[in-house]
Amino acid sequence: MKKRIVIAALLVCAFTKLTAQDHGVHQQSTVYEWPKDPLVKQKLDKWQDQKFGMIVHWGLYAVPGIIESWSICSEDWIDRDSTKTYGDYKKWYWGLNKSFNPVNFNPEQWAAAGKNAGMKYLVFTTKHHDGFAMFDTKESDFSIAKGPFADNPKADVAKYVFDAFRKQGFMIGAYFSKPDWHSQYYWWSKYATADRNNNYDIKKNPWRWNKYKSFTYNQLEELMTNYGSVDILWLDGGWVRPLETVNEEVLSWGANIPKWSQDIDMPKIASMARKAQPGLLMVDRTVHGPYENYQTPEQKIPDTQLNYPWESCMTLGGAWGFVNNDQYKSANVVVHKLVEIVAKGGSLLLGIGPKADGTLPDEVVRKLNDIGEWTAKNGKAIYNTRITKNYHSGQTWFTQSKDGKKRYAIYCKTEGDKPAGTISWTGNSPKKGTVVTMLSNGKKLKWTSVNGETTVVLPAGLKGNEPALSFEFSPAD
Incomplete structure (x- = not known):
């Protein structure tokens, strides 16, 4: 039984990652x-x-570690052990209920x-x-x-x-x-x-x-x-x-x-x-x-x-x-x-x-x-937020609080990306005189906005392994 499970798992897993996500979606x-x-x-x-x-x-x-359900479906994108009849395969699969403990x-x-x-x-x-x-x-x-x-x-x-x-x-x-x-x-x-x-x-x-x-x-x-x-x-x-x-x-x-x-x-x-x-x-x-x-x-x-x-x-x-x-x-x-x-x-x-x-x-x-x-x-930049009209600028994405009083800019860093002291985005300018705060450490940052382009000065000593940097501010619009 164990040998049959292993063989089936290997065969079904081989097609699972290549095709199942495309056909079963x-x-x-x-x-x-x-x-x-x-x-x-x-x-x-x-x-x-x-x-x-x-x-x-x-x-x-989960018992043999194979694709969910789809291996018992009779469609041409499904691949199974060719030495086993379809009827025998279904019998084996449904029989897993006797070993699922x-x-x-x-x-x-x-x-x-x-x-x-x-x-x-x-x-x-x-x-x-x-x-x-x-x-x-x-x-x-x-x-x-x-x-x-x-x-x-x-x-x-x-x-x-x-x-x-x-x-x-x-x-x-x-x-x-x-x-x-x-x-x-x-x-x-x-x-x-x-x-x-x-x-x-x-x-x-x-x-x-x-x-x-x-x-x-x-x-x-x-x-x-x-x-x-x-x-x-x-x-x-x-x-x-x-x-x-x-x-x-x-x-x-x-x-x-x-x-x-x-x-x-x-x-x-x-x-x-x-x-x-x-x-x-x-x-x-x-x-x-x-x-x-x-x-x-x-x-x-x-x-x-x-x-x-x-x-x-x-x-x-x-x-x-x-x-x-x-x-x-x-x-x-x-x-x-x-x-x-x-x-x-x-x-x-x-x-x-x-x-x-x-x-x-x-x-x-x-x-x-x-x-x-x-x-x-x-x-804070994710939960309880809603969309903004201008939601994307380069590597930066934008959300806002439900009441619209706070805007969030989230800069997604690419692999190995180490921003050189500043980051910039277009649109979603902070309101004049507002404080721009970095969410991960609560620090208030210096910023400028010229002709619709906002530049934020990053604090020293940022960790290089953060997936993204998030900023909160009151929007100008």
């Missing part, structure tokens, strides 16, 4: 509809203050690492596309609470994850996959699995699809009623959608769209969810309308500033979940992405993957600590 909607519910708008404003979150992918795929499960470690990094909200994968539930669902025996971990006091994993992050002051988000490839109501074993979509004609089998709608509704009701306060319902699998929402935009993604509607009755789900969780943010990814309260471009940053709510979801390493020998981004890279995203009006949702034993890799903890060294000193 969700594109960004081009239309946004502001919510009308005052409680949702209030929650959305609070979420926009947070700016930096953690998304945790953890499931069966995270005896060192430590959500307090995850939450502490996130807080140290300066993260403010969580999105946890309660169920990914493979259908394995990371919560104690009554709808299926295919869950972490039904296998070898069942007798552990923390077998209802989602409960303890949410509790640990709540204690650290995080907003709580529940990731949930709309498709469920393990369910006979979605991938019916009567037929082959042609691709990521359900594999039978819903129009000819309405009973089976209605059973799937009930199954999905009931699992979401469990999450919304049994796990305390939840701020965000983050719904993945945008191909599960009403057929009438499949427009030219969706078709341009190259998605394989069946001839029937994969409608799971989102109005009914939303009504139930918001009755249980008033003001709940719903993120029905790419299905723009009343249930996509913010957009989620994946593994990329929009080219320009956007004046409505959005987040870039990106991985710290090369994969969403834990894979062996992953290569992680440096603190400099993450901080620079965070700065650019916030200046453009978004939030950064950074993906990490715990190991199969339930702990974070040591290197992930170190990376998050490195990021936190910057956010702890410069967070």
Whole structure:
């Protein structure tokens, strides 16, 4: 068994980093509809203050250390062990539930690492596309609470994850996959699995699809009623959608769209969810309308500033979940992405993957600590800010306080960059007579502004390893 796991891991990891992030990503909607519910708008404003979150992918795929769920999907970009039939591979993959026993499960470690990094909200994968539930669902025996971990006091994993992050002051988000490839109501074993979509004609089998709608509704009701306060319902699998929402935009993604509607009755789900969780943010990814309260471009940053709510979801390493020998981004890279995203009006949702034993890799903890060294000193330029009209000048990005009384300039240093005593930017001039303060040390700096170009004199003795330098001032405009 161990040998087969190692072989599968090596083969699947080989294609994971090269292609999975390209084929499995969700594109960004081009239309946004502001919510009308005052409680949702209030929650959305609070979420926009947070700016930096953690998304945790953890499931069966952590056992062999491979790509999340996608290796069991039958699409031509998926590569698998050619000596194993597709049926045998799926049997092996789903059989991992018999060996997934995270005896060192430590959500307090995850939450502490996130807080140290300066993260403010969580999105946890309660169920990914493979259908394995990371919560104690009554709808299926295919869950972490039904296998070898069942007798552990923390077998209802989602409960303890949410509790640990709540204690650290995080907003709580529940990731949930709309498709469920393990369910006979979605991938019916009567037929082959042609691709990521359900594999039978819903129009000819309405009973089976209605059973799937009930199954999905009931699992979401469990999450919304049994796990305390939840701020965000983050719904993945945008191909599960009403057929009438499949427009030219969706078709341009190259998605394989069946001839029937994969409608799971989102109005009914939303009504139930918001009755249980008033003001709940719903993120029905790419299905723009009343249930996509913010957009989620994946593994990329929009080219320009956007004046409505959005987040870039990106991985710290090369994969969403834990894979062996992953290569992680440096603190400099993450901080620079965070700065650019916030200046453009978004939030950064950074993906990490715990190991199969339930702990974070040591290197992930170190990376998050490195990021936190910057956010702890410069967070005033990030959190609770909003966009400015002129948001970019060279290596400098701009944000402002919610009341507009303070402006922040954030100079992102390139590798080996040691500013020679001064830095300059165009636009966003400080108000005459205002004090320009360096956030990392509180020092008041000398500055001049001539013909729209502002030059700030840096203090002596600056450390050369800071990813970015942040300045606060009252704006002239």
